[in-house]
Amino acid sequence: MTFSMKRVLAIxxxxxxxxxxNMFVSTSILMPLVLAAIYGRMAEDLSIESYYLxxxxxFTMTATFIQCAIIAEEKEKNTLRGLMLSPATIPEIFSGKSxxxxxxxxxxxVVSSIFMxxxxxxxxxxxxxxxVSTLFYIALGTLLGLLARSVVEASVIIMPVVFLLGxxxxxxxxxxxxxxxxxxxxxxxxxxxxxxxxxxxxxxxTDVWSHLSVITAWFLIxxxxxxxxxxxxxxxx
Numbered sequence: 001m002t003f004s005m006k007r008v009l010a011i012x013x014x015x016x017x018x019x020x021x022n023m024f025v026s027t028s029i030l031m032p033l034v035l036a037a038i039y040g041r042m043a044e045d046l047s048i049e050s051y052y053l054x055x056x057x058x059f060t061m062t063a064t065f066i067q068c069a070i071i072a073e074e075k076e077k078n079t080l081r082g083l084m085l086s087p088a089t090i091p092e093i094f095s096g097k098s099x100x101x102x103x104x105x106x107x108x109x110v111v112s113s114i115f116m117x118x119x120x121x122x123x124x125x126x127x128x129x130x131x132v133s134t135l136f137y138i139a140l141g142t143l144l145g146l147l148a149r150s151v152v153e154a155s156v157i158i159m160p161v162v163f164l165l166g167x168x169x170x171x172x173x174x175x176x177x178x179x180x181x182x183x184x185x186x187x188x189x190x191x192x193x194x195x196x197x198x199x200x201x202x203x204x205x206t207d208v209w210s211h212l213s214v215i216t217a218w219f220l221i222x223x224x225x226x227x228x229x230x231x232x233x234x235x236x237x
Contacts, residue, residue: 007088011096015070019100022073022151028065029108032058036112048197051118053167055130056189058108060166063137064144065158067101071145072154080233090227098138105134122199129195129212136188136219137165143226146233165189188218 036054039046074080083093109130113119120126140161148154164187171184184190195211 003089004092007092008096008099011083011088011093012099015097015100018073019066019070022069028061029058029104031061032108032112033115036115040115040117046116046118048200049193051113051116052189052193052196054112054116055109056192057162057166058105058112059133059137059189060158060162062108063101063105063134064141064161064165065155066104067098067138067141068145068148068154068158069151070097070100071142072148072151075145075148076150084230084233090230094142094226097142101138101141102134105137106130109134120196120199121202122204125199125205125208126196129192129208129215132212132215132219133188133192136215136222139219139222139226143222143229146226146229186214188215191215 032054035057039050039054071080074083088096144157144161145154148157166189171187171190175182175184185194191211191214195208195215198208198211
């Protein structure tokens, strides 16, 4: 079966209309934007950690939460079952369901970076890392959305993700005191900070590819789990 862009856009347009009616979910993008505006006014020279506190928060509040809410709402309305039984393929469904969260995430991060006056030394490298990270957070949002039974439940499930991956940079300060937390250095948000720090210092792809590989691995693992659970839901349907 061939990939149909028409089906993808139809799913995208439906999600866009549904999201515009849900102010609680759609206004979640305001938190990173407000924080970025405050940071931009408070300090002239922000650290990489400060920039990526906002960017990682944007990932969790837009890519993950909005995606999770979109999927959970489909389940709550029992329309996800119909989508599973439709002629649309899994790539078409996931692509269509992810477009809204992807575009909102990129726009939020770009606007937040402008507010904070964050200008990477190598825009292309950082852009690649941002795109891969966005895909990971969207995959995570899809996975959580499949597990949630309603939008209200989705808003509860997302909280640990916001604290761990949105504000997870604070874990770094605890690593020396609590060695058991050293596993956290492989979290995608901390890998992104390490990536950005090295790029800002002038490093090239050969110096940062390992960090990008870890983020990509996170994306592939979560995507695999999402497809497994989606197929199980499809069989149950």
